[in-house]
Amino acid sequence: MNFTIPKDIDMNQQASWCPGCGHGIICRVITEAVQELGVSNKILTVDDVACGQFGQFAMKYNTVMSAHGRTIAAAAGLKHARPDCLVIARPGDGSAYSIGIESTLYSAIRNDNILAIVINNSVFGMTGGQMSPASLPGMKTATSPFGRDEKKNGSMLDITKILANTDMAYLARGAVNTPANTEKTKKMIKKALQKNMNGEGFCLIDVLSMCPTNWKLSEIDACEYVKTTQSKYLPLGEFIDKGGDK
Amino acid sequence: MSKVKVDFSRCKGCFLCTSVCPKGVLIPSTELGAKGFEIVQIDEEKECIGCGACYKMCPDYCIEITD
Amino acid sequence: MAKVLMKGNEALAESCLRAGCRFFSGYPITPQTEILEYLCWRMDEVGGDCVQTESELAGVNMLFGAAAGGMRALTTTAGPGFSLKQEGISYLCGSDLPAVIVDVQRIGDALGDIFMGQGDYWQLTRGGGHGDYRTIVLAPESVQESVDLAYGAFDLAEKYRHPVLIATDATIGQMIEPVELPPMIEHDVDTYDWALKPREEGEPQRAIWNRYWDWEDGGRKYPAYCLEKYGKMEAEEQRWECVQTEDAEIVMVAYGTSARVAKSAIAIARKEGVKLGLLRPITLWPFPQKAFDELEAGGKVKAILDVERNILGQMKDDIVLATGNRIPVEFYGEYWDNMNEFKIVEYVKEMLGRY
Numbered sequence: 001m002n003f004t005i006p007k008d009i010d011m012n013q014q015a016s017w018c019p020g021c022g023h024g025i026i027c028r029v030i031t032e033a034v035q036e037l038g039v040s041n042k043i044l045t046v047d048d049v050a051c052g053q054f055g056q057f058a059m060k061y062n063t064v065m066s067a068h069g070r071t072i073a074a075a076a077g078l079k080h081a082r083p084d085c086l087v088i089a090r091p092g093d094g095s096a097y098s099i100g101i102e103s104t105l106y107s108a109i110r111n112d113n114i115l116a117i118v119i120n121n122s123v124f125g126m127t128g129g130q131m132s133p134a135s136l137p138g139m140k141t142a143t144s145p146f147g148r149d150e151k152k153n154g155s156m157l158d159i160t161k162i163l164a165n166t167d168m169a170y171l172a173r174g175a176v177n178t179p180a181n182t183e184k185t186k187k188m189i190k191k192a193l194q195k196n197m198n199g200e201g202f203c204l205i206d207v208l209s210m211c212p213t214n215w216k217l218s219e220i221d222a223c224e225y226v227k228t229t230q231s232k233y234l235p236l237g238e239f240i241d242k243g244g245d246k
Numbered sequence: 247m248s249k250v251k252v253d254f255s256r257c258k259g260c261f262l263c264t265s266v267c268p269k270g271v272l273i274p275s276t277e278l279g280a281k282g283f284e285i286v287q288i289d290e291e292k293e294c295i296g297c298g299a300c301y302k303m304c305p306d307y308c309i310e311i312t313d
Numbered sequence: 314m315a316k317v318l319m320k321g322n323e324a325l326a327e328s329c330l331r332a333g334c335r336f337f338s339g340y341p342i343t344p345q346t347e348i349l350e351y352l353c354w355r356m357d358e359v360g361g362d363c364v365q366t367e368s369e370l371a372g373v374n375m376l377f378g379a380a381a382g383g384m385r386a387l388t389t390t391a392g393p394g395f396s397l398k399q400e401g402i403s404y405l406c407g408s409d410l411p412a413v414i415v416d417v418q419r420i421g422d423a424l425g426d427i428f429m430g431q432g433d434y435w436q437l438t439r440g441g442g443h444g445d446y447r448t449i450v451l452a453p454e455s456v457q458e459s460v461d462l463a464y465g466a467f468d469l470a471e472k473y474r475h476p477v478l479i480a481t482d483a484t485i486g487q488m489i490e491p492v493e494l495p496p497m498i499e500h501d502v503d504t505y506d507w508a509l510k511p512r513e514e515g516e517p518q519r520a521i522w523n524r525y526w527d528w529e530d531g532g533r534k535y536p537a538y539c540l541e542k543y544g545k546m547e548a549e550e551q552r553w554e555c556v557q558t559e560d561a562e563i564v565m566v567a568y569g570t571s572a573r574v575a576k577s578a579i580a581i582a583r584k585e586g587v588k589l590g591l592l593r594p595i596t597l598w599p600f601p602q603k604a605f606d607e608l609e610a611g612g613k614v615k616a617i618l619d620v621e622r623n624i625l626g627q628m629k630d631d632i633v634l635a636t637g638n639r640i641p642v643e644f645y646g647e648y649w650d651n652m653n654e655f656k657i658v659e660y661v662k663e664m665l666g667r668y
Binding site for chain 1: 366378381408
């Protein structure tokens with residue numbers, strides 16, 4: 001079997017992510033899902049401010065960069081202008097679950113026909129590894145130096161529990177820490193895009209992703225951390241898989 | 247005969263590929279690459295089975311596998 | 314076309330539709346809410362989208378996305394909500410995206426109150442958002458002028474690829490006046506090549522983002538680009554109205570509803586032989602410097618009176634800058650009470666004793 005770099009990956013540029021960062025893998029998975037569906041000429045992406053923004057150097061899709069935390073709201077607006085396109089918002093967990101959680105919730109409530117792929121590394125990556133809503137209990141970050149303390153910092157946010165009762169079309173959590181998980185994540189993205197093509201409504205895929213730099217782990221240990229710790233608190237799987245208002 | 251091809255100029259030396267290669271074809275080197283990191287190398291003694299695990303884990307699109 | 318009686322807010326909304334605006338995203342806030350309410354049913358009739366968003370932040374950022382896709386997009390708000398729009402306005406400016414944002418002004422800081430006021434001049438003209446930017450600010454004084462300015466605002470925004478703000482106020486928004494509506498036009502989202510659409514195979518990738526990233530070494534080119542853009546706006550877009558300024562010894566400067574009252578004050582003052590005039594900025598930015606230059610060249614003006622519905626006289630700074638401190642400038646403001654033409658005339662008479 002051949003494994004060749006997808007044509008939608010831009011090999012003339014290189015995103016300046018840290019070594020072992022999951023963002024690059026997610027971008028490859030997105031392009032493969034898109035190419036397998038044959039919809040490269042339908043894709044518009046909305047980038048967030050922070051590490052995720054570099055995705056536009058990795059992928060060739062035309063894109064707009066929104067304000068931090070407004071990625072999903074801007075994507076919903078873009079979809080109104082371009083209803084025939086598939087709009088993918090790519091916020092991180094800091095953006096989608098902290099500053100932008102109102103937009104995340106309301107796109108689910110309104111069932112906006114867009115796909116949000118949330119790169120969840122349980123920290124604010126670009127600013128140097130501060131605690132995010134998805135930081136794990138006990139997790140040491142730049143702003144929880146003694147470990148996330150539920151009494152002091154509040155409990156960890158699992159978006160799937162919050163969105164589980166909304167009428168959105170698709171809610172899933174994947175990961176990119178192993179070859180098998182990248183394949184599963186790709187299948188989730190394909191399924192979500194298919195749902196958007198059917199007009200079923202809002203799809204959100206939370207993708208657990210390595211941040212070796214801010215986790216202060218080696219790249220390989222970071223993959224292991226996703227397996228042994230992050231995915232224990234934030235379990236993988238599909239949580240909503242239905243059509244919304246058709 | 248290795249089927250794996252590596253664009254070493256893009257390698258940032260994360261070695262995720264080495265951790266998933268079932269045959270030990272891809273191994274860390276101590277050579278500094280263009281990006282300033284110690285990059286991966288191919289052990290020519292070992293045989294690539296073309297499983298694609300390294301391709302799937304490489305965040306920097308360095309790896310392709312062809313027959 | 315026959316005139317119809319319409320409330321200011323609804324007439325403005327209808328005018329935007331007729332200009333080809335097919336996207337609205339906004340949040341209820343008095344005294345702006347009728348625009349949202351009107352578009353919630355009227356957009357359906359013209360095949361557009363009206364979204365009542367979860368906040369003003371979402372409203373302006375959803376508009377940002379629609380504008381990026383080439384749509385003529387509108388959001389409207391009032392004082393406190395306009396504060397929240399500022400983030401989006403900065404991003405629209407930095408990304409070179411056109412859009413129209415209406416501030417139906419009310420009174421005061423914090424909650425202030427929902428009634429007539431001109432509390433947002435600084436926020437409108439200085440920008441409450443981050444960075445170096447300016448926006449064209451159009452200030453109508455009547456329902457008809459709301460309609461006319463809103464109708465042209467989208468063209469103006471697209472001319473510069475830049476957001477245009479419209480500063481009305483509670484009085485203009487709430488009052489009902491006869492108005493002539495412009496014809497309905499449709500706007501194609503593909504009119505401009507900057508509008509974002511998917512990349513076709515073989516085409517270069519396009520991104521709408523901080524504009525200076527579009528050029529190699531853009532950070533060094535961007536200052537000149539900005540200075541040229543804003544300089545062109547300042548040179549070409551100044552608009553104003555002069556009322557009996559030719560022989561005026563005291564010239565009021567007022568916009569919006571305050572300008573209407575100022576016109577009544579002129580009628581009273583002139584009957585009493587007081588040479589009073591009015592300079593009404595229609596663009597709050599660019600501030601009508603040319604009008605002030607002409608006024609000064611006329612040589613008749615003894616002093617200027619800034620008439621505004623707020624506490625600190627927010628526009629006074631701009632008048633002082635425009636006249637270079639060569640003409641004395643005083644401020645007459647009302648906050649809680651309605652602007653009163655008789656009180657203005659009394660104040661003007663006192664002024665004449667001083668100059």
